[in-house]
Amino acid sequence: MSEQYEVLAVRYGTRQASAAEVFLNYHAYHEPDRPLGMDYFFWVARSPARTVVIDTGFSPAGGAARGRTMLMDTVPALAAAGTAPGDVAQVVLTHAHYDHIGGLPVFTTAEVIMTRDEYDFWTGPMGRRGQFTHTTEASELGHLRELREAGRLTLAGRSYRIAPGIELIQVGGHTPGQAIVTVAAAGGPVVLASDAVHYYEELERDRPFSTVANLADMYAAFDRIRELGEGGARVVAGHDPLVAARFGGSGDVIRIGG
Numbered sequence: 483m484s485e486q487y488e489v490l491a492v493r494y495g496t497r498q499a500s501a502a503e504v505f506l507n508y509h510a511y512h513e514p515d516r517p518l519g520m521d522y523f524f525w526v527a528r529s530p531a532r533t534v535v536i537d538t539g540f541s542p543a544g545g546a547a548r549g550r551t552m553l554m555d556t557v558p559a560l561a562a563a564g565t566a567p568g569d570v571a572q573v574v575l576t577h578a579h580y581d582h583i584g585g586l587p588v589f590t591t592a593e594v595i596m597t598r599d600e601y602d603f604w605t606g607p608m609g610r611r612g613q614f615t616h617t618t619e620a621s622e623l624g625h626l627r628e629l630r631e632a633g634r635l636t637l638a639g640r641s642y643r644i645a646p647g648i649e650l651i652q653v654g655g656h657t658p659g660q661a662i663v664t665v666a667a668a669g670g671p672v673v674l675a676s677d678a679v680h681y682y683e684e685l686e687r688d689r690p691f692s693t694v695a696n697l698a699d700m701y702a703a704f705d706r707i708r709e710l711g712e713g714g715a716r717v718v719a720g721h722d723p724l725v726a727a728r729f730g731g732s733g734d735v736i737r738i739g740g
Contacts, residue, residue, distance in 0.1 A: 485646040487527040487534075487665050488740030489672045491718060491725055494539045494559040495522035495552050495581070504681065506690040506697070518681075519723045522550065522581055525674050526563045527648055527665045528740075532571045534648055535560075535592075536663050536674050538585030544619050545581070553734060556585030563735050567592070574644055576676035577657040578604040578626065579617045586625060594629050595644060597652045598637035600659025601626060617693060653678050653707075655700030656691060662707065664715065667739030671715040678703045680721040682728075685711075 502508040502515040525536040538556055545552045553559075560566055567588045575583055575596040586594065603609050604623050629635040638661075640652040647666035654660050656677045663674040678700075680691050685708055690700050711717045718738055719725060726736050 485529050485531065485666065486740065487529045487647060487667050489665050489667050489674075489718075489738040490526040490528070490563050491523045491729075491731075491736040491738055492526060492554075492559050492563050493521050493523055493726075493734040493736070494554045494556070495545060495550050496520065496723075497522075497550050504692055505683075506692045506694060508692075511689070520680075520721050521723045521725070522721065523725070524556075524559070524582075524585070525663075525718070525738075526560075526565060527663075527667075528565065529647075532645055533565050533569050534572045534574060534644060535565075535570050535589070536574045537576055537582040537676060538573060538589070540581040541584035541619070541622070544584045544622070548580075550581070556588050559585075559734075572644060574648075574650060574661075574663055575600075576663065576674075576678075577660045578623065579657065579677070580619045580622065582676070583622050583626070584619065586622070586629075592634075593636060594626075594634055595636045595638055595642065595650065596626075597642075597650070597659035597661050598639065599652065599654075600657060600661070601630070601635070601637050603658040614695075651706075653699065653703035654696055655703045656693060657695050660695075660703070662703075664710070665739075669716075669739050671710075672739045673707060673710050673715045673717045674720075675707055675717055676720040679707055679717065679719045682717075682719050682722050682724055684719075685717070 642650045
């Protein structure tokens with residue numbers, strides 16, 4: 483029997499956006515624009531044997547540069563979830579955007595895991611082109627290189643077993659190596675979709691997000707995640723304020739499963 487985890491979504495930031503900002507080519511839907519809140523999360527999977535953190539949030543500087551509201555920096559956010567950087571055995575990075583790797587420096591001992599395709603893209607020449615680079619911070623990508631040189635960064639293929647009951651699956655689309663993470667929890671598996679699905683509306687109305695590296699891969703990721711949901715998994719969208727309502731949570735730490 484697979485190990486089972488408590489899964490927490492930790493809301494550390496927020497912003498006010500609009501549908502036209504959020505969805506690719508929104509004008510094609512012939513609908514009026516509307517306000518759309520965007521929440522920022524990272525996730526904690528915890529069992530008696532280990533604590534794994536999935537993504538790390540944006541840094542104060544990275545969030546401020548883009549007008550995002552930080553509710554909690556990484557260490558206080560971890561404390562709100564009942565853990566601390568030194569308790570974390572592994573940090574899984576679903577992709578390398580500023581709002582997913584900005585808090586990484588506080589984890590000084592954990593193994594860090596991401597897909598090889600994601601690392602190679604952002605540390606290569608294409609990742610420095612203007613339409614890509616605005617979603618990252620050069621210093622944070624530099625930190626990934628330092629972790630790689632120090633032997634603390636594990637580069638995964640298209641699927642990778644993080645620990646018993648936790649698997650990383652590369653789906654692409656939003657970024658070249660975008661990954662989702664599946665976690666075994668009481669009541670059935672949890673799919674941490676991260677930015678493969680920012681909003682449930684993407685799945686339910688087949689609406690791609692505005693930031694996309696490969697549109698066909700983004701649609702294929704939707705299909706794969708829908709299949710997981712239809713198979714009984716609980717899908718956690720990466721930025722949707724509806725996460726709390728869908729899982730019956732309140733406050734900034736939402737219990738997804740376990």
